[in-house]
Amino acid sequence: AGWEPVSVREYEKAAEMMLPKNAFDYYASGANDMITLRENRAAFSRLRIRPRIMRDVSSTSNKTTVLGIPVNSPICIAPSAMQRMAHDDGEKATSAAAGKSNTLMTLSSWSTTPLEEVAAAYPGGPRWFQLYVYKDRKLTAELVKRAEASGYTALAVTVDTPVLGRREADVRNRFKLPVHLTMGNFIGAGGAHAEGTKDGGKDSGLSAYVASLIDRTLSWDDIRWLRSITKLAIVVKGVMTAEDAREALRYGVDAIWVSNHGARQLDTVSSTIEALPEVVAAVAGKVEVYLDGGVTRGTDVFKALAMGARAVFIGRPVLWGLAHSGEDGVAAVLRLMNEELTMALQLAGCTSVDEIQKSMVVHQTAYYTPSKL
Amino acid sequence: AGWEPVSVREYEKAAEMMLPKNAFDYYASGANDMITLRENRAAFSRLRIRPRIMRDVSSTSNKTTVLGIPVNSPICIAPSAMQRMAHDDGEKATSAAAGKSNTLMTLSSWSTTPLEEVAAAYPGGPRWFQLYVYKDRKLTAELVKRAEASGYTALAVTVDTPVLGRREADVRNRFKLPVHLTMGNFIGAGGAHAEGTKDGGKDSGLSAYVASLIDRTLSWDDIRWLRSITKLAIVVKGVMTAEDAREALRYGVDAIWVSNHGARQLDTVSSTIEALPEVVAAVAGKVEVYLDGGVTRGTDVFKALAMGARAVFIGRPVLWGLAHSGEDGVAAVLRLMNEELTMALQLAGCTSVDEIQKSMVVHQTAYYTPSKL
Amino acid sequence: AGWEPVSVREYEKAAEMMLPKNAFDYYASGANDMITLRENRAAFSRLRIRPRIMRDVSSTSNKTTVLGIPVNSPICIAPSAMQRMAHDDGEKATSAAAGKSNTLMTLSSWSTTPLEEVAAAYPGGPRWFQLYVYKDRKLTAELVKRAEASGYTALAVTVDTPVLGRREADVRNRFKLPVHLTMGNFIGAGGAHAEGTKDGGKDSGLSAYVASLIDRTLSWDDIRWLRSITKLAIVVKGVMTAEDAREALRYGVDAIWVSNHGARQLDTVSSTIEALPEVVAAVAGKVEVYLDGGVTRGTDVFKALAMGARAVFIGRPVLWGLAHSGEDGVAAVLRLMNEELTMALQLAGCTSVDEIQKSMVVHQTAYYTPSKL
Amino acid sequence: AGWEPVSVREYEKAAEMMLPKNAFDYYASGANDMITLRENRAAFSRLRIRPRIMRDVSSTSNKTTVLGIPVNSPICIAPSAMQRMAHDDGEKATSAAAGKSNTLMTLSSWSTTPLEEVAAAYPGGPRWFQLYVYKDRKLTAELVKRAEASGYTALAVTVDTPVLGRREADVRNRFKLPVHLTMGNFIGAGGAHAEGTKDGGKDSGLSAYVASLIDRTLSWDDIRWLRSITKLAIVVKGVMTAEDAREALRYGVDAIWVSNHGARQLDTVSSTIEALPEVVAAVAGKVEVYLDGGVTRGTDVFKALAMGARAVFIGRPVLWGLAHSGEDGVAAVLRLMNEELTMALQLAGCTSVDEIQKSMVVHQTAYYTPSKL
Numbered sequence A, B, C, D: 001a002g003w004e005p006v007s008v009r010e011y012e013k014a015a016e017m018m019l020p021k022n023a024f025d026y027y028a029s030g031a032n033d034m035i036t037l038r039e040n041r042a043a044f045s046r047l048r049i050r051p052r053i054m055r056d057v058s059s060t061s062n063k064t065t066v067l068g069i070p071v072n073s074p075i076c077i078a079p080s081a082m083q084r085m086a087h088d089d090g091e092k093a094t095s096a097a098a099g100k101s102n103t104l105m106t107l108s109s110w111s112t113t114p115l116e117e118v119a120a121a122y123p124g125g126p127r128w129f130q131l132y133v134y135k136d137r138k139l140t141a142e143l144v145k146r147a148e149a150s151g152y153t154a155l156a157v158t159v160d161t162p163v164l165g166r167r168e169a170d171v172r173n174r175f176k177l178p179v180h181l182t183m184g185n186f187i188g189a190g191g192a193h194a195e196g197t198k199d200g201g202k203d204s205g206l207s208a209y210v211a212s213l214i215d216r217t218l219s220w221d222d223i224r225w226l227r228s229i230t231k232l233a234i235v236v237k238g239v240m241t242a243e244d245a246r247e248a249l250r251y252g253v254d255a256i257w258v259s260n261h262g263a264r265q266l267d268t269v270s271s272t273i274e275a276l277p278e279v280v281a282a283v284a285g286k287v288e289v290y291l292d293g294g295v296t297r298g299t300d301v302f303k304a305l306a307m308g309a310r311a312v313f314i315g316r317p318v319l320w321g322l323a324h325s326g327e328d329g330v331a332a333v334l335r336l337m338n339e340e341l342t343m344a345l346q347l348a349g350c351t352s353v354d355e356i357q358k359s360m361v362v363h364q365t366a367y368y369t370p371s372k373l
């Protein structure tokens, strides 16, 4: 059977061996010095689980609900663009793998497959649509309508991308969506909408695309506009501070998604797990809070939940699974991470995610005792 | 005479060169990213001894008692499974080396030699039995009776293993107990009990064994059950929090053993030496507290004792000695670590382990002065 | 077109490949163990930006004023000696690139081009003159007069160089200004003034030059003397403590420049970004505060401004651009860093440098939560 | 002229290339894992100098007094054994280099040259004698008398060596004093006193020597005994805690020398510069406090003085100079470190060591601001 990855990290290694450099780099890299990229992982490593013992864990479950939707697990799929670069089956494979395991999937606006086809790959699966607000508001509204029509139940509005972060590998590679692929949600839309790429000169083609088409004026009032055109739940993706969490509540969002866009936007912002507590405190239980960024281990999920997240989303791990073996690979990654979460529950003395308690996770420095008198 | 190890670390190197990869990996590895494995060592390195001078240290002793048993040293032997993979003489060699130096040895349930033979290798030596509670309670009770009959004076009930932690090297190696060996305490028991291994598919065979045979419902009430079937002292092995230490006291255990199972169960739990203070504080002197995990230096022992442990247990160091040269190797490792402890006593101004004081150990950050102003 | 640098770090790599070792070493190195050199960068990496979202950033500007002079950007050019070692066009190229982008340039006393020629390379550009006070006060006064006459609008008086810091690479290289170059501001001055170098024996030739010609008696009273001979604004370059900031205010300086001379003087002083807060607090808004040292990223600029700097100055990045491709290279580096700053503004939710708020930057340790209990 | 070292670190490299492995290892190594050895250096690197500016530093001096003796510099020479392994001229070369620069030298009991010859190499130089107290008290008393007679003005009584620390390289090398050398102060003394070595079996020969001949009963009362047999000042070398500093005061010592024996005794004790503040606080100015351990830079000296040391002692740097080029090498190292100290004074705005202020040195963490809120 050859070498089989035993961890997400090994799926990444496999993907690196299998993908063309420009595709792998686009998936893997973060902004500038990638300090935040490393921190997204390192910050999890600095947290310690305090395991409880002697509890009957003969039967455990990862099940939970997200915005009321019953799901198999608090591990959900974050939107990531251009999945057909990873595998021919692209977003359809992800959709099928997600659906079959009752995993919540968020589809990117920049899918290389039309959202209708993605939904059709596993009708009825729990599914959200990630929205980029385009300068062309009519086009944006149409997109929302189509998502609604295809059974997506919430909009994850990405609020951290007025411009595309500078991922230097993409600049070096003059990254462009390969010519045989298109931005599937924009087929027929005018201009470069469907190309997913502009001539960026010496820059990334995707940066140029964003610069020319995405709406940089996006502000809180636009939440009202979205409310006015759709009944879908509205989740704000990209909140990193208590101040903005409070703003979001003021504008009546349905949920808050703590994210630094996989460390791809502004380098040296904090890791998401470190930003989570201030957001959770500000939200004070009024809406659900999610987190993405650097989640690759069952223990990461455990920690995020202990610190107040309702669910986590994974971006790159899905891409590595997809690159490795399409739908099977995505399924394998989901299974692996869920098994790790189950084991974390069992070994910490919990039988369900609801039993995870705040006191079960502390920062490593909490242990830096004894001090001198 | 060739190269002779001068430290436990070098015994490990020797073992790595001498053992088959799957055996060495099984012994050496920890769960997942092995963050806790590194922390078990690193946390000791972050502690500083405050040495006292000008004390007559012409005569010093490592002697102490553990649950009233007089022992040569607070360095005791932790239970580790399957010692015959390290050396043909396996647990018998460990038993003989321990007995001859009046060192407390804990024998694993998963010994590759029957507990009676192990005891016979050095009758009368200080000896405990580590108990895994099997789903088959009758079998479990028989095991306890046999331990009692063979002179084991306490049960170290392992409470951190409702499922086996995921040690990725074992998964990669599809680790199984080699066919020429058996789980010596279960010869004649039905099913896979004696094989020590199940077909784990792509997983470790030992994980599958645990999943199918070990009792995941284990809870505090089972301490009462154990009390009802034996007169042996009951030590709870695997406590990592103040909360569980208090629970253990409530259920009347005889001693508490702080352990993260050599970092083999749940990755990113704290190191044991960092968990020790909260347990010691919670126990407040009511029962003895022990520690294992990462102890490889005499100064580690000194630190654990300063922070409230009555004794420490060593797991891997014994295996490295055993792999190196059987009984002689175990004896050499015990001697080396005891000499290091003696030197730590002498150079810190103590003549016995009782003279070790709390104020003699502080965290390195206690020295991070002066601050501005 | 070949390889094109995508970051200041890559411009440095290019420069390293293109320059003779003794020139590159002179530019790159810091004092002794270069602990402060690393810290100048590392300290920025330890700061986290707290990005604000949902703000209309369709139009942003880096514009600001420095001592009332309108400039394109808070990124200004620090004085660095001997620029003709980097490129034949030397200081003239820097002047032209700066002038064309309305960037404030500070010319070093130790320019390898006369200050009049440098000014003439882009008449009317925002321009300051960095002053080393020579033992020969008459010569010093003449230099000030010439700067005044050529349109330099402020003196940056360097106060951290009574002796030249020990940069060990320069000692090893027996560094000397190459024979085909001269200290352009001292042509015709007696002694070694124009040579820029003395026979240092086994030491750096520049160290010997400083030891023999620069005035080590410089003290606060000399600020009064400077006031008496010029109408130029006086900026004190090299303040690292609150105490000295208060002294500077007492002596009526026009602005304070926090600098450790690019970590080239006293090793193990703090990074400049870490020294900034105490200076800003001491100055309490009475005069402008600037910072240089390790600024290579747009996010660094953002952080310095959030923490109270009015502007930052860059030393080495300009030299790397100059070495890479003369005026074009300097222009490219300025453009790159300004684009990075613009992106930092956009992604942190600011439309101008005035909108950067103190709360937008925190030390990473501020995130080290949660603590136990 | 070939390669000439520009720093103490480079003298060490030169020594490593020139010396036989067993000699270099004996000089270079520390106890066990050498954690404290690294910390002795690292702790200095964690301290930041706060430099003051605009002070007339045209004339500076390193001069000070130690126990009333006027010396060229607060940089003194620590006792190190067996210097003839580094260079044929051994202790005589050190004595001459020290004397010529009016540097205080401490001669080891374990000199490979008789103390009288060492004194004669530069009569009248400032000179102390380091005393190991032997089991043979008569021999010890004679040694003290000889030191007195030869002009040594104080005894540095080493109190941290009841047994020799375990330096694993020496164990591996079965280190022994080379046969052509002798312990020069014990020529004619019986037993192994002059051999400096015993058959250590698998251990270091020097360890066995210490174990058999040095007095492990040494305690505070012996300070009284020493007082009774000599008029020499008594300095206690090896104090690491406030508690012992108070004890030392109680027994009327003349000075306290903070030392961890170059990290050669008990591994994981704190660095000396981190132990210094508690000792200085406990001593409260009643006697002089010195420090050794890891001092290799002028800035280290500056820091130790800012934190309350009257003087520092250097061990290995002298050995590296000696190995490099005998007396010249020792002189070169002393000159280099003094020049570095002078530069530190100048660049921190001090004209003498007395002007160094406590506020001029802080721990790096003092700069870890701003915190959130």
Ligand SMILES: Cc1cc2nc3c(=O)[nH]c(=O)nc-3n(C[C@H](O)[C@H](O)[C@H](O)COP(=O)(O)O)c2cc1C
Pocket: A026, A027, A028, A040, A078, A079, A080, A081, A108, A109, A110, A130, A158, A237, A259, A260, A261, A262, A263, A264, A292, A293, A294, A295, A313, A314, A315, A316, A317
């Ligand atoms: C290759 C890639 C493409 C992405 N595309 C999008 C996208 O189109 N829309 C979006 O909101 N986020 C996008 N993200 C961000 C993810 O939704 C998510 O925030 C991030 O990947 C989580 O971090 P992780 O990759 O460490 O799990 C993308 C991330 C990656 C790695």
Ligand SMILES: Cc1cc2nc3c(=O)[nH]c(=O)nc-3n(C[C@H](O)[C@H](O)[C@H](O)COP(=O)(O)O)c2cc1C
Pocket: B026, B027, B028, B040, B078, B079, B080, B081, B108, B109, B110, B130, B158, B237, B259, B260, B261, B262, B263, B264, B292, B293, B294, B295, B313, B314, B315, B316, B317
């Ligand atoms: C190879 C190996 C096998 C082990 N087997 C057992 C076991 O059968 N039962 C048990 O309670 N603990 C077992 N342990 C855990 C040890 O008892 C002990 O907690 C741990 O090894 C201490 O850490 P150390 O190896 O760093 O000294 C095992 C540990 C190792 C390394």
Ligand SMILES: Cc1cc2nc3c(=O)[nH]c(=O)nc-3n(C[C@H](O)[C@H](O)[C@H](O)COP(=O)(O)O)c2cc1C
Pocket: C026, C027, C028, C040, C078, C079, C080, C081, C108, C109, C110, C130, C158, C237, C259, C260, C261, C262, C263, C264, C292, C293, C294, C295, C313, C314, C315, C316, C317
């Ligand atoms: C090669 C070089 C030459 C310098 N020459 C001078 C100078 O002549 N006068 C001066 O005040 N500062 C001089 N500096 C210091 C710079 O003005 C500035 O403080 C420092 O370079 C800022 O750090 P950075 O290089 O990390 O940006 C020089 C720095 C370098 C790197």
Ligand SMILES: Cc1cc2nc3c(=O)[nH]c(=O)nc-3n(C[C@H](O)[C@H](O)[C@H](O)COP(=O)(O)O)c2cc1C
Pocket: D026, D027, D028, D040, D078, D079, D080, D081, D108, D109, D110, D130, D158, D237, D259, D260, D261, D262, D263, D264, D292, D293, D294, D295, D313, D314, D315, D316, D317
């Ligand atoms: C090779 C060597 C030999 C030493 N011999 C002695 C000695 O004979 N007596 C003593 O009190 N200290 C001895 N020391 C310790 C030194 O006096 C001093 O405490 C230590 O070297 C200071 O640290 P440093 O080497 O980092 O400067 C020795 C140290 C070294 C490195």
